[in-house]
Amino acid sequence: MSSTIVELDLQRPAERAEWQQLLTRLGIHNFSHREVDQIDFTLGLYEDGELVGTGSAAGNILKYIGVCNQASEPGVRFNQIASALIDRLFQQRIFHMLVFTKAQYSASFQHVGFKELAHSDQAALLENGTPDITDFIQQIPRTTQQAEQRVAAIVMNANPFTNGHRYLVEQAAHANDVVYVLVVQTDASLFTTVERVQLVKAGTADLNNVIVISGGDYAVSYATFPAYFLDSPASAIEAQTTLDARIFKNHLAPALNITTRYLGSEPTSRTTAIYNDVLQRELAPTIAVKIIERKQVAAKPISARDVRQLIKTGNLTTLDQLVPLPTAQLIKQRLPQLQARIQKGMKINGN
Amino acid sequence: MEIKTTAIAGTLESSDIQIMLMAGQDGIQIDLESDVIKQFGNQIKQVITTTLQQLNIDNVKVRAVDKGALDCVIKARTIAAAQRALAQTTPAWEVL
Numbered sequence: 452m453s454s455t456i457v458e459l460d461l462q463r464p465a466e467r468a469e470w471q472q473l474l475t476r477l478g479i480h481n482f483s484h485r486e487v488d489q490i491d492f493t494l495g496l497y498e499d500g501e502l503v504g505t506g507s508a509a510g511n512i513l514k515y516i517g518v519c520n521q522a523s524e525p526g527v528r529f530n531q532i533a534s535a536l537i538d539r540l541f542q543q544r545i546f547h548m549l550v551f552t553k554a555q556y557s558a559s560f561q562h563v564g565f566k567e568l569a570h571s572d573q574a575a576l577l578e579n580g581t582p583d584i585t586d587f588i589q590q591i592p593r594t595t596q597q598a599e600q601r602v603a604a605i606v607m608n609a610n611p612f613t614n615g616h617r618y619l620v621e622q623a624a625h626a627n628d629v630v631y632v633l634v635v636q637t638d639a640s641l642f643t644t645v646e647r648v649q650l651v652k653a654g655t656a657d658l659n660n661v662i663v664i665s666g667g668d669y670a671v672s673y674a675t676f677p678a679y680f681l682d683s684p685a686s687a688i689e690a691q692t693t694l695d696a697r698i699f700k701n702h703l704a705p706a707l708n709i710t711t712r713y714l715g716s717e718p719t720s721r722t723t724a725i726y727n728d729v730l731q732r733e734l735a736p737t738i739a740v741k742i743i744e745r746k747q748v749a750a751k752p753i754s755a756r757d758v759r760q761l762i763k764t765g766n767l768t769t770l771d772q773l774v775p776l777p778t779a780q781l782i783k784q785r786l787p788q789l790q791a792r793i794q795k796g797m798k799i800n801g802n
Numbered sequence: 803m804e805i806k807t808t809a810i811a812g813t814l815e816s817s818d819i820q821i822m823l824m825a826g827q828d829g830i831q832i833d834l835e836s837d838v839i840k841q842f843g844n845q846i847k848q849v850i851t852t853t854l855q856q857l858n859i860d861n862v863k864v865r866a867v868d869k870g871a872l873d874c875v876i877k878a879r880t881i882a883a884a885q886r887a888l889a890q891t892t893p894a895w896e897v898l
Binding site for chain 2: 579
């Protein structure tokens with residue numbers, strides 16, 4: 452019996468069909484464009500000319516891993532695929548990887564060195580390599596008396612940072628000794644991650660108990676919560692946000708002594724509304740969830756989505772009411788670039 | 803010697819071991835996953851530690867996933883991972 456691992460080209464109809472057939476047989480049925488298009492490479496394990504295993508990667512996230520265990524000792528083919536995927540990512544100098552999988556497969560991944568970050572009845576999220584969540588938590592700045600202080604956290608994409616975000620941070624800053632603002636790290640929004648972090652820092656610079664940090668791979672990232680960036684069914688959002696909430700509750704919050712999580716009320720975005728519900732269910736009672744009514748201008752809640760609409764139309768007359776000065780300045784300076792990003796297909800109706 | 807880059811060697815297949823080396827500050831720290839950890843855990847760690855010491859690596863984080871490797875395999879994989887982590891191209895003959 453000869454076995455080889457080769458790269459599959461999913462653009463070629465024959466390979467794509469064989470790949471999809473194998474995965475379908477194994478119970479994977481989601482082959483929508485928004486999932487498959489993310490894939491950077493796909494490996495296939497052939498035994499005697501037959502495809503018996505496969506695995507893919509999108510950035511540092513492993514996807515579409517499936518092996519047929521017929522006529523094989525359980526685990527052998529899985530380990531071969533896992534091994535090849537890890538090697539391949541290391542060759543690309545990607546030293547940290549994550550996998551989001553059904554709960555029943557968590558043990559298989561732990562068996563090949565992955566560590567579980569969180570699990571629910573349905574799903575599990577695991578990571579491997581470096582820097583891992585321990586390294587991530589270690590590099591977060593802390594105050595000297597943090598263990599005795601009241602510490603709160605807010606997670607935001609801030610695409611871009613508005614007066615609504617500012618109001619939320621102010622509320623938290625007044626009621627707590629320290630407030631962490633975790634800015635979403637995934638770079639999939641109209642405003643780049645660098646711009647978003649810069650605007651949050653500039654917009655909160657006068658609040659000296661606010662610490663702005665990146666959410667890393669661990670707070671609303673492509674890994675923990677892909678549905679935030681890709682339109683997804685409610686069941687997927689629910690499964691992902693549950694894991695996201697549990698990582699926050701079990702890893703980030705205890706390490707930083709965070710006892711309150713602040714959220715903005717969510718009247719319009721379905722995804723964020725589900726996330727808010729799940730957070731309340733998962734975090735209580737260990738962590739208090741405070742939902743702050745959205746700040747309004749002209750009887751309408753301030754929304755970053757509306758700001759993005761203004762950018763699209765180029766009519767910035769109401770901009771100064773909606774966003775703090777640094778955000779307004781950046782938008783005015785970079786209006787042509789921002790509009791070009793929208794023209795090139797950057798979606799602005801999501802989050 | 804300083805770890806220059808995170809590196810890996812070995813596979814997850816039967817009779818092999820996957821060794822991952824990462825920069826560390828606190829001596830040689832080994833995180834081992836193995837089905838035979840009860841019987842051979844200390845022995846495996848000992849081989850890895852000795853090999854790294856012979857290569858003058860004092861501070862490193864090691865993730866090892868063992869699938870029943872013999873000592874000679876553990877040593878070979880550790881050397882390969884170490885040379886990649888140190889960005890060395892010539893084999894360390896004296897350690898072999």
